Amino acid sequence: MGTDDAAAPTSAFHWNAEVGPDLRVAFTAVGAGNLALHVGDEPDAVHGNRRRLESAMGVPAGALRFLNQTHSDRVAVLDRATQGAPDADGAVSPDGSEPLAVLVADCVPIVLADASVADGGTGATAVVHAGRAGVGNGIVERAVRTLRSHGALDLAAWIGPSVCGSCYEVPEDMMRAMAQVLPEAASRTRGGTPALDLPAAVRVQLARAGARVEPLDGAGPCCTVENPTLYSHRREPGAGRIAGLVWRT
Template sequence: MSEILLDDGKFLVGFSDRFGGASTGAYESLNLGDHVGDEAKNVTKNREILAKYLGVEAKNLKFMRQIHSNRVEIIRNLDDEIAPCDGIITNLKCVALCVLVADCSPILIVDEVCEAVAAIHAGRAGVVGQICTNAVNKMKREFSSKTQDLKVFVGPNIKGGCYEIGELDLGKFNRYKNNGKFDINAALNDEFELLGVKDIKFDPICTHCDTRYFSYRRDKKTGRFAGFVMMR
């Protein structure tokens, strides 16, 4: 069902896998993505399963309409409508922020001191657009977070974050290219270190290699698993 990275009674951080859900075929079985061609009733059921596992109501799961951007939004109230974005932040308790992935990097951030959490979808476009910097700066402005207090969890992604991009020009990020691959994990590590974040954990799981996880590069037609972060 999931990999739990932090559960200290106050904060819960983890990543779902593809097991324990209602979906079938290419989406078997815990597909949480509602934009990949799966039946809506199955996705709804799967999200209810995740909510029950986390101990919250399904309405307390907050998913983004991800657009491969560097846009970050703040959820101040449970019924807030979330504009299309790739990062969300909140200080609400019992609200689980969720990021959908199937090879991109799911990033979860916890501020245990100022009590705020963030979920970020970091693909090539988001990393080049420095979405993590945007998220951290918003946490600092809105919730008085200090970078030295942040815990960052980078979840399962493709081959250690090495994405095939061919000859695509990444501008100043070309220094993270090697043989047509963009080393996203290296770029993220440098970005967080430059921000002053000291506690960064990279999950070693490769989504392309490990069939416990959905992988778009491996299967094309497939579901999405989720990173989730919540303050109790």
């Protein structure tokens, strides 16, 4: 159970590891190409990137489940009967059989999985898109509750690359408003201006919800703004999107 694909400029993956029996979690890099249909690239090019990613993952073409992400608090439960990409910012596969993807370019991608299959758990999996709005409206806790409602017993979480607390500059009143609910979210840039530390806030929310956060052992720098092998909307408006992934092998 270790990292197989170290970060490299030409790699499709920022991090890719077997995290349990027949279970993998990964976060892509710019080497995978843009995986989003809404940032100006030709749809055929995006679909080609997605097919190449599926091949690298070892899943059938067209199997990877994406969302139409809207900065909401909605969590969709997906199975083989679900058609298309639902409007949601979280997705749950009740038995872990559906390969799931969440897209980001500064927001926080989260992968969750039930690690208790051998002890009677369901093996459920989930992905979450947690930007400032999602952190504020409880998308993280809602995803955990949805997993537990489908029998998940022992939840592990992986937090992928996102803008760090030194790079996410915001107005002072915005920082203070979030800090009233999540003090850990308050941060400052290197220049001393107000900022938000969304990864820190997500860690707190996951811990409160009873999910343990696992490290990305061997991953490179995880700030999307600072690491050019990752897409960043702040660094390059209109940039592509990386993906957080979870799938059964």
